[in-house]
Amino acid sequence: MVLMQVIDNKRVLSSVITDWKEAGLKIGFVPTMGALHEGHLALVRKARTENDRVIVSIFVNPTQFNNPDDLKNYPRTLDSDLKKIEPIGADLVFAPSVGEMYPPGEDPEVPEINLGSLDQVMEASHRPGHFKGVMQVVYKLFKMVRPDSAYFGEKDFQQLAVIREMTKQINLPVAIIGCPTVRESNGLAMSSRNALLSVEQRIEAAKISRALFYVRDNWITSSPDELFQHAIAGIEKNGIMKVEYISIADAQTLEPVINRNGTNSIRVFAAVRLGSVRLIDNVEILNNNA
Ligand code: PAF
Helix, strand or coil: CCCCEEECCHHHHHHHHHHHHHCCCCEEEEEECCCCCHHHHHHHHHHHHHCCEEEEEECCCHHHCCCHHHHHHCCCCHHHHHHHHHHHCCCEEECCCHHHHCCCCCCCCCCCCCCHHHHCCHHHHHCCCHHHHHHHHHHHHHHHHCCCEEEEEHHHHHHHHHHHHHHHHCCCCCEEEEECCCECCCCCECCHHHHHCCHHHHHHHHHHHHHHHHHHHCCCCCCHHHHHHHHHHHHHCCCCEEEEEEEEEECCCCCECCCHHHCCEEEEEEEEEECCEEEEEEEEEEECCC
């Protein structure tokens, strides 16, 4: 059995990648911030079936956090993460330090992308600068890893859309593969932030997906206003959670749906605060493009 390599140095990474490229091997890449759960493992499994070599990065990227406490509290569990990925057959884990990714004095390399509406709605308006940080780190990682394909979860649907747009605008030769959200048995979308929730909070948090599934299931028969009211009331019922936003949006532009009959693909999105933890989720309502 070939052992999984764990590398924290970008020059060492680059020489491994160069060898693989010279051998004509197809590279699949799963960028993560660690605290790995079944959602991440599903991405690694998919990458494993579609590529000759699989790289997972584990890096809590400071430039995408607009709240210092959120960055400080983000779970960091490298040893248990490595134990979870190795049996799936990842070939290499790249786990750099902040100094390795952002050496002092080096050009910060933020790609100049016009994200249009993707940069105005939902996460973009509630977390200023977040997507700039995501694009910066993903662009840097793509340059280091030079993958053929990169795998991202649909739980962060807006992030996926932003990365697709960046890849298209800079013409990066990487196929961006979106993968369905993996859920706990009670419907809660798997997220690294769930590790910060108590058992009771995880039960409470299941109300978020329940509300989104209600919107999906009643989309034809109810008005958007009724759906919003029902979803917000369901989530906030016990006074434990607070809705930051719920949006029924065009799955391409992510702008709120105005004409429900003139839109081909629609999703419902939510961001919710539960104590100090912020959770996001989204569910497909309609997809005539599939
Ligand atoms: O989704 C994440 O875990 C992060 O935003 C990503 C894509 C690894 C960039 O830091």
